[in-house]
Amino acid sequence: xxxxxxxxxxxxxxxxxxxxxxxxxxxxxxxxxxxxxxxxxxxxxxxxxxxxxxxxxxxxxxxxxxxxxxxxxxxxxxxxxxxxxxxxxxx
Amino acid sequence: xxxxxxxxxxxxxxxxxxxxxxxxxxxxxxxxxxxxxxxxxxxxxxxxxxxxxxxxxxxxxxxxxxxxxxxxxxxxxxxxxxxxxxxxxxxxxxxxxxxxxxxxxxxxxxxxxxxxxxxxxxxxxxxxxxxxxxxxxxxxxxxxxxxxxxxxxxxxxxxxxxxxxxxxxxxxxxxxxxxxxxxxxxxxxxxxxxxxxxxxxxxxxxxxxxxxxxxxxxxxxxxxxxxxxxxxxxxxxxxxxxxxxxxxxxxxxxxxxxxxxxxxxxxxxxxxxxxxxxxxxxxxxxxxxxxxxxxxxxxxxxxxxxxxxxxxxxxxxxxxxxxxxxxxxxxxxxxxxxxxxxxxxxxxxxxxxxxxxxxxxxxxxxxxxxxxxxxxxxxxxxxxxxxxxxxxxxxxxxxxxxxxxxxxxxxxxxxxxxxxxxxxxxxxxxxxxxxxxxxxxxxxxxxxxxxxxxxxxxxxxxxxxxxxxxxxxxxxxxxxxxxxxxxxxxxxxxxxxxxxxxxxxxxxxxxxxxxxxxxxxxxxxxxxxxxxxxxxxxxxxxxxxxxxxxxxxxxxxxxxxxxxxxxxxxxxxxxxxxxxxxxxxxxxxxxxxxxxxxxxxxxxxxxxxxxxxxxxxxxxxxxxxxxxxxxxxxxxxxxxxxxxxxxxxxxxxxxxxxxxxxxxxxxxxxxxxxxxxxxxxxxxxxxxxxxxxxxxxxxxxxxxxxxxxxxxxxxxxxxxxx
Numbered sequence: 001x002x003x004x005x006x007x008x009x010x011x012x013x014x015x016x017x018x019x020x021x022x023x024x025x026x027x028x029x030x031x032x033x034x035x036x037x038x039x040x041x042x043x044x045x046x047x048x049x050x051x052x053x054x055x056x057x058x059x060x061x062x063x064x065x066x067x068x069x070x071x072x073x074x075x076x077x078x079x080x081x082x083x084x085x086x087x088x089x090x091x
Numbered sequence: 092x093x094x095x096x097x098x099x100x101x102x103x104x105x106x107x108x109x110x111x112x113x114x115x116x117x118x119x120x121x122x123x124x125x126x127x128x129x130x131x132x133x134x135x136x137x138x139x140x141x142x143x144x145x146x147x148x149x150x151x152x153x154x155x156x157x158x159x160x161x162x163x164x165x166x167x168x169x170x171x172x173x174x175x176x177x178x179x180x181x182x183x184x185x186x187x188x189x190x191x192x193x194x195x196x197x198x199x200x201x202x203x204x205x206x207x208x209x210x211x212x213x214x215x216x217x218x219x220x221x222x223x224x225x226x227x228x229x230x231x232x233x234x235x236x237x238x239x240x241x242x243x244x245x246x247x248x249x250x251x252x253x254x255x256x257x258x259x260x261x262x263x264x265x266x267x268x269x270x271x272x273x274x275x276x277x278x279x280x281x282x283x284x285x286x287x288x289x290x291x292x293x294x295x296x297x298x299x300x301x302x303x304x305x306x307x308x309x310x311x312x313x314x315x316x317x318x319x320x321x322x323x324x325x326x327x328x329x330x331x332x333x334x335x336x337x338x339x340x341x342x343x344x345x346x347x348x349x350x351x352x353x354x355x356x357x358x359x360x361x362x363x364x365x366x367x368x369x370x371x372x373x374x375x376x377x378x379x380x381x382x383x384x385x386x387x388x389x390x391x392x393x394x395x396x397x398x399x400x401x402x403x404x405x406x407x408x409x410x411x412x413x414x415x416x417x418x419x420x421x422x423x424x425x426x427x428x429x430x431x432x433x434x435x436x437x438x439x440x441x442x443x444x445x446x447x448x449x450x451x452x453x454x455x456x457x458x459x460x461x462x463x464x465x466x467x468x469x470x471x472x473x474x475x476x477x478x479x480x481x482x483x484x485x486x487x488x489x490x491x492x493x494x495x496x497x498x499x500x501x502x503x504x505x506x507x508x509x510x511x512x513x514x515x516x517x518x519x520x521x522x523x524x525x526x527x528x529x530x531x532x533x534x535x536x537x538x539x540x541x542x543x544x545x546x547x548x549x550x551x552x553x554x555x556x557x558x559x560x561x562x563x564x565x566x567x568x569x570x571x572x573x574x575x576x577x578x579x580x581x582x583x584x585x586x587x588x589x590x591x592x593x594x595x596x597x598x599x600x601x602x603x604x605x606x607x608x609x610x611x612x613x614x615x616x617x618x619x620x621x622x623x624x625x626x627x628x629x630x631x632x633x634x635x636x637x638x639x640x641x642x643x644x645x646x647x648x649x650x651x652x653x654x655x656x657x658x659x660x661x662x663x664x665x666x667x668x669x670x671x672x673x674x675x676x677x678x679x680x681x682x683x684x685x686x687x688x689x690x691x692x693x694x695x696x697x698x699x700x701x702x703x704x705x706x707x708x709x710x711x712x713x714x715x716x717x718x719x720x721x722x723x724x725x726x727x728x729x730x731x732x733x734x735x736x737x738x739x740x741x742x743x744x745x746x747x748x749x750x751x752x753x754x755x756x757x758x759x760x761x762x763x764x765x766x767x768x769x770x771x772x773x774x775x776x777x778x779x780x781x782x783x784x785x786x787x788x789x790x791x792x793x794x795x796x797x798x799x800x801x802x803x804x805x806x807x808x809x810x811x812x813x
Contacts, residue, residue: 021525
C-alpha cells in the first residue's frame with residue numbers, strides 16, 4: 001500500500017469515528033465523492049471537528065474558509081492537502 | 092374586549108459603549124466603537140481576540156457578573172417607577188457561567204459556589220429586588236433571547252394578565268462563548284465588520300438592557316412596542332437558512348403583529364453580526380421583503396459587539412433611542428459594503444426623524460425574532476386583548492427511570508417507583524443512528540419525547556412550534572466543552588459541544604425533525620421551567636393555528652447536577668426524564684385540556700396560597716373540579732413546600748387522593764412535566780390506581796387533576812375533561 005492509500009484509509013476510519021457515523025463502514029466513503037453535504041450528511045460543524053483532528057494528528061492548521069472549502073471538497077483533496085503539508089508525511 | 096398598547100416607560104442599558112441611556116446615545120451619535128482586546132479573563136491567545144467588554148470594574152459581590160449587569164440595567168429602567176412590576180421576563184444564555192467555569196477549572200466542588208449558575212436565577216434575582224410577586228420567565232434561545240422575551244412580555248400585557256412587565260436581557264462575557272465562537276471560526280480577528288466585503292465574523296460582547304413595559308399610557312412613555320414576530324428556520328443547528336427564509340418569516344410576522352404597512356418602517360436595526368453567512372442570509376430576507384424601496388438600515392454590532400441574549404434587548408433600547416431622539420446609528424466597522432448583499436448601510440450617524448424601527452435578532456437553532464418599535468401613539472396598532480385559554484391535549488408522552496409512558500404507568504399501578512436514569516441507548520431507541528450521532532443525553536430525550544407525543548396524538552399534521560422548559564439545559568455538552576477547553580490549554584474545545592451547549596439546542600433539533608417553522612421557545616427557570624414553557628405557549632397560541640409541542644426535560648449529570656441543583660442532593664438515586672405534550676388552541680379536537688391556572692412568586696407574597704385558592708374558584712369549586720392532586724415539592728424546598736401544602740389542604744378542604752410525585756419519579760427540575768403527563772393518563776382512564784387510594788378503586792366521575800408546584804414559586808396546572 002502506498003503512503004497516499006494508507007493515508008486515505010486512515011482518514012476514512014478517523015472520519016467514521018470522530019463524526020460518530022455508526023451506520024457507515026469506512027470503506028463506504030468514496031475518495032472522489034463530495035465530502036461535505038453529500039450522502040454522509042457531513043456539515044460545517046463536522047468539518048470543524050475534522051479541522052481539529054487534522055491539527056492534532058497532522059500538525060496542520062486550517063483556518064481559512066475559502067481554502068477550507070477546497071481542501072474538504074473530497075476525501076482525496078483532503079488527503080492530498082495533508083500529504084503535502086504534514087511535517088512527518090512530507091519528510 | 093379592550094385594546095392594549097405596550098408603552099416603554101423605563102429603560103436601562105449597560106454595554107461596551109457605556110452605562111446608561113445618555114452615554115449610549117452619545118456613543119451612537121458619535122459613531123464610537125466599544126470593541127477592544129479582552130481583559131476580563133486571561134487566555135492563551137496573544138493578543139487576545141477583540142470583544143465588546145464593559146469598561147471599568149463591575150463589583151459583582153457574591154452575585155455573578157451577568158446578575159450584576161442585569162441589576163444595573165434594571166435600576167435605570169425602574170428609577171421612576173414606585174410600583175413593583177407584575178411579571179419579569181428576561182432573555183439569558185450564559186447566566187452565572189463565568190463564575191462556574193472558574194470553579195470547574197479549579198475542580199472546586201462545593202454547591203455553594205454554583206448557587207448563581209442557573210440562567211433562571213438572574214430574572215429571579217431581579218424579581219426579588221423589585222418585589223415582583225407574579226411569574227418570572229427566563230427565555231434561553233441563544234442570540235434571539237432578548238427579543239423573544241420582549242414578545243412574551245407584550246403578550247402578557249395583551250392578554251390582560253398584567254399592567255406592568257419588566258423585560259430585557261443580559262449576558263456577561265465568559266470562556267464558553269469566547270472560545271466557543273472561536274472554535275466555530277466565527278470571530279473576526281480585526282473586530283466585527285458587519286456587511287463589509289472583508290468581514291470574517293463577530294465580536295463576542297457583554298451587556299444588559301431592561302425595559303419596563305406598561306399597558307396603560309404613562310406620562311413618560313419613551314416609545315411603544317408595536318409588535319413582534321417569531322419563527323424558526325428548521326434548517327440547521329447553526330447555519331442560517333441561505334435565502335433567509337426564517338428571517339423573512341419573523342419580519343413578516345412582526346409587521347403583521349404590529350398591524351402596520353411595510354412602508355411605515357423608517358429604519359431597520361439589523362441582526363448583522365458580521366459573520367459571512369448571517370449577513371448574507373439577512374440581506375436576502377430584507378431584499379425580498381423590501382423589493383421596492385428599502386428603509387435606512389445598519390447593524391450596531393460593529394459598535395457594541397454581539398452580547399448574545401442581551402443584544403435583542405440592547406437593540407430594542409437603541410431602537411427606542413432612535414425614535415425618541417431622531418437618530419439613525421452608523422453601521423460601525425463597515426468600510427467596504429459587500430456588493431453581494433445589495434444593501435446600503437448607513438455609514439455615518441444621521442439625525443433624521445424616525446417613527447418606526449424594525450429590529451432583528453437571530454440565533455442558533457435558526458431561532459428568529461423581530462420586534463417593531465414606534466413613537467408613542469403614532470401608529471394605529473392597538474391589539475384587542477384576548478384572555479388566555481386552556482389548550483387541547485392531542486397527545487402526550489413521558490420518560491422516567493422506569494422507561495416510556497407505558498412502563499412508567501405500569502410501575503405506578505403496581506406500586507413501584509420510577510426513579511433512576513435510562514441508558515442513552517434506551518432513551519433514543521425510537522431515533523435513527525444518523526439522527527442522534529451528534530446528540531448527547533438531553534437532546535436525545537427531548538427528541539424522543541417529541542416523537543412519542545406526536546405518535547400518541549396520531550395525527551398526520553406535524554406540530555409547527557416548540558415550547559420547551561429545561562431547568563439546567565444541556566449540562567453534558569457544557570461540561571464536556573469546558574473540560575476539553577481546560578485539558579487542551581484552550582487549543583481544542585469541541586465546536587460540536589459548543590453548538591449543542593445552548594439551552595435551545597434540543598428544541599432546535601425538534602424543529603429540524605418536524606420542520607417546525609413557528610415560534611421555538613426554550614424557557615429555563617429551575618423547577619418551574621415546564622410551567623414557564625406552558626405559560627409561553629398559552630400566550631402565543633393565538634398566533635399559532637396548528638398544533639405545537641410543550642415539554643419539559645432535564646438530564647442528570649454525574650459531576651455537576653448535585654452542584655447546581657440543591658434538590659438533587661435530597662435523593663440518593665440520580666434521576667432524570669421529562670414529559671411532552673402535543674397541544675392545540677382549537678377546542679373541538681380533544682376531550683382533554685391542559686391549563687396553567689396559577690403562577691406566582693412566594694417571595695414577598697404572604698397571601699399566595701389564598702390567592703391560589705381564589706384563582707381556582709374557591710374550596711367548593713376545587714372539590715368539585717379535581718379528583719386527584721399531584722404535588723411537586725422540590726427536595727431543596729421540602730420543609731417550606733410541605734408547609735405550603737398543609738395550608739392549601741386546610742384552606743381548600745381537599746380530601747381526594749394526593750400524590751407527592753417527586754417521591755416516585757425522583758428529583759429533577761422538569762419532574763412537573765412528567766407529573767402532568769401522568770395526570771393526563773389518569774384522566775384519560777377516568778380512574779386512579781388503587782395504590783394511591785388506600786387500595787380501593789377510585790373513579791374520577793368526570794373530575795380533573797390539579798398538578799401543584801410548590802417551593803419558591805406556586806404553580807397550578809389543570810388537566811380537565813371537557
